[in-house]
Each structure stands twice: as structure tokens, then as C-alpha cells.
Amino acid sequence: MKEVALRFENIRIPGLKDEGLTLEIHAHTAATVLGSESSGVDVLGRYALALLRPSAGRVLVFGEDISQMTRSAALAFRRRVGYLPADIGLLHNLSLSDNVALPLQFGSSMSEREIEGRLRIMLAQLRLTDVAKRRPADVTEEQRRRAAVARAVAFDPSLVIMEDPFDGMTTRAAAELLEIVRGGETPEGSRRTVFITGRSLPQSLEPRIETHYKIARGRLNVRT
Amino acid sequence: MTAPVRAVGRGVARTIALIGALARFFIRTLDAVRTLPRAGRRVTARVLVKQIWFTALQTIPLIIILSSILSFLVISQAVRELGRIGATEYIGRLMVVVIVRELGPLLTAALVASRSGTAIAAELATNKVMGEMNALEGMGIDPLHYLVLPRFGAVVLSTFGLTILFDLVALFAGLVAAMSGMSPERYFDIVLQSLTFLDVWVTLVKGLVFGAIVGLISAFHGLRISGKPTEIPIASSQAVVGSIVAIFIGSGLFVLLSI
DSSP states (O other): OOOEEEEEEEEOOTTOSSSOEEEEEETTOEEEEEEOGGGTGGGHHHHHTTSSOOSSSEEEETTEEGGGOOHHHHHHHHTTEEEEOTTOOOOTTSOHHHHHHHHHHHHOOOOHHHHHHHHHHHHHHTTOGGGTTSOGGGSOHHHHHHHHHHHHHTTOOSEEEEESTTTTOOHHHHHHHHHHHHTSEETTEESSEEEEEESOOOGGGGGGOSEEEEEETTEEEEEO | OOHHHHHHHHHHHHHHHHHHHHHHHHHHHHHHHHHOOGGGHHHHHHHHHHHHHHHTGGGHHHHHHHHHHHHHHHHHHHHHHHHHTTOTTHHHHHIIIIIIIIIHHHHHHHHHIIIIIHHHHHHHHHHHHTTHHHHHHHTTOOHIIIIIHHHHHHHHHHHHHHHHHHHHHHHHHHHHHHTTTSOHHHHHHHHHHHOOHHHHHHHHHHHHHHHHHHHHHHHHHHHHSOSOTTHHHHHHHHHHHHHHHHHHHHHHHHHHHHO
């Protein structure tokens, strides 16, 4: 029986009129919840990070009810979870490498030297070394997204939450990023638990995602 | 008939609400010093140093120019006018009260507000418009820790340091202006005799308080926007106007308290 990494219980969202949303994401798996703009799937990532509190129901992350957390506990919890927001959210006045380094500098006990080493590895893995000193406005959309992925996984979190992560990307680039976020394979499955929300997903990525939830016509459909 | 009363009432209520929101923001900013995570101190210190570079070091030439021109104009006129009635010893008190204690902190803070306050408000408003606040929160980084606290601290320290610089430059520019009517020894003698411990104390406290006012109001207006790009210039304008009005009111309160 796999550990439950993320559980939504009776969450009210516009896409499910008659019932609350209840679903589970198992540890070491990747899961998507897809739905139209009006379905309300885009708030699930923020519920899972306690950035928003649901009006009803609760969200459990590794068994802990995060809606009960104090602000400082919520901030400390988020420093252990990778997050890629829909609008990427890179700081416009920092270079790509400084953006990637930020969660390491703020949320880890690593020394400057260790952070630099980790940074070099991440930038090389995401193929950003040549543009690392440029600011977000001076690089392509794909490079911005790569930098946001590097920032989300730089401190090696066990859970990564992504909102519309592959929007506007080629299938090949999307597949590459998904593999980096999964972080390799272990006997239990992927090394990290990956939770993706959004409108759609490139079809070729589906085999690399263990659980697919879709909200359509007022119902939650699941496919594994 | 009651419309003007209602309009005045609404204005007063808005002002009280604004002051309340500013007070809460100030308390949260001070509390951010306590809650800043150990790992984040290095990054916050780096942002603070960078902001001091923009706010203090890049402003030094401007402070030197403004302070020396102002002091030269006031003291050269005073030497001429007071010399006619044989009262040049009052130049010392004039220099200390008008320039060192009143105009020095006031003009320095106004300059910091118009130069850095607008930039801080615009930068924080841009952070908000571009979804960077949400991203910071999502990474577990409190925007107060990373964006507000270092900028607030840098503006306080910069305004304090620039006020001291303004006054020192003014003292020496005053000397140049006074040399047409008295010797350097006489000038320093009457200026230093006029300078009391209270004058120095009030000037330094003003530097800190006015810096806190500019830092606080600028960050407050930058973060107050709802997230539309059109609000960025409005935030900048509100930051500079609000800061200058608050500095002038503060200056008046200092005068009332010292009477």
C-alpha cells in the first residue's frame, strides 16, 4: 500500500457542482488534474501549498492538515515543496542563476560553496549555463520555464507542484522537463511526487504519468 | 445639504484607515526582523547592501551639490544682511537651527523619497503585477523578509547617513560663504558655540525617523496595488507624495515637541 502524499477532501470547486472534490495522490507517482478554466483546477496547487484556504473541506500533505498551519509553519512547509506557478514567477530583477539559487539561499542550510555547486549542476541539467547571467526578460519563454523548473527542484524536494507547466512548450522539451522533475526512478516509482494541474497535457507524456484526473461536465474522472 | 459633510467624513475615514493600515504594516515589518529565518539572513543582507548602494552612495553627489548651494546662498545672504546691523554672531544659530537641524533632515529625506522611494514603490508594484509575490510565497519566502525588510532598513540607514553628510557639507559650504565677512576661526567658533547636544540629537533622530517614514510609505504603496500594470505609476506617485507630506508633518511635530 503506497503512502498518500497529497489528499484533497471535499474541496468545493466550480467544476464539481453537486459534490466536493476528493482525490489522493500517492507518493512516488506523478498525477495530473486537468480541467477547463472555469472548472477551478487552477486553485488546487495553491490549496496544496496553503497559499489559499478552501472554503470547505481540507487538504492533507503527507498526512498533515495544512489548512490548520500557522503562517510561519506554512512558510516553513512551503520551503520543502517545489512549486512552479502558472505565470512562472521568476523575479524580474534577478538573473536566472540568482533566481534558481534563491530557495537554496533562503530555505537550506547549505554553504555558499555548496549552493554554487548545486547551482552549476542544475543549470547544466536544464541547459541554461550559457544564459545563466541573463535576466528573465532577456531569454526565451522556454528558457524561463526551464529556470522555473530548476528553481522548483534545486533543493531536491520530495513533492513538486506544477501549474500549467508545459504550456507553449514542444513535446520534446515537455518530456525532458517532466523527467527532470520526476528525478529518476526508485523501486517505489518516481523519486519525487509530482502534482500537475492545468488545461491539457501533451499526449506523449501520458505514459509517464501514473494517475490522470479530469474534471468535465460536472464530474471527476480518473484513469490510471 | 449633508453632501459636503458626508464627503469630509469619507475623507477623514479614509485617512484614518490609511494611517491604521500603515501602522499595521510598520508593526509587521518590525516583526519580520524577529521571524526572518536564519538561512535567509545572508540574502536579506545582500539585498540591503545593494539597496544602500542605490539609495545612499549614488545620491552622495546630489546631496553635496544641493547642500553646498543651499548653505552658500543662506550664509552669504546672512553675512551681508546681519553684517549691516553688526549681528554676524547670529550666523551660528542660523546655520545650526535652519540648515543643520531643520532643512538638512527635511531635504535629505525629500530627496531620498523622490529618488529611491519612487523606485522602491515601482519595483514592488512590478513584483506584484508579474506574479512574483505569489511565487515567493509559494517558495516559503515571506515578501516582507525578502522585499520589504532590506529596503526599509537600507532607506533608514541611507537617510541617516545622508543627513549627516548634508549637514557636514553645509557647515563647510557656509564657511566659504562666510569668509567674505569673517575669518574661518571666528566662523567655526560661533557655529560650534551655537551647536548644542540637543541639536545634534534631534538631527540624528530626525534622520532615522524620516528614513523610516520614506521606507515604510514607499514599500506600503508598492505592495498595496491589486495587481494591474496601470497601478505602478500611481503607486510611485502616492509613495513620493505621501512620504513628503509625512516628512513635513513629522518636521512640524519635532518643532512642537522641542518647544
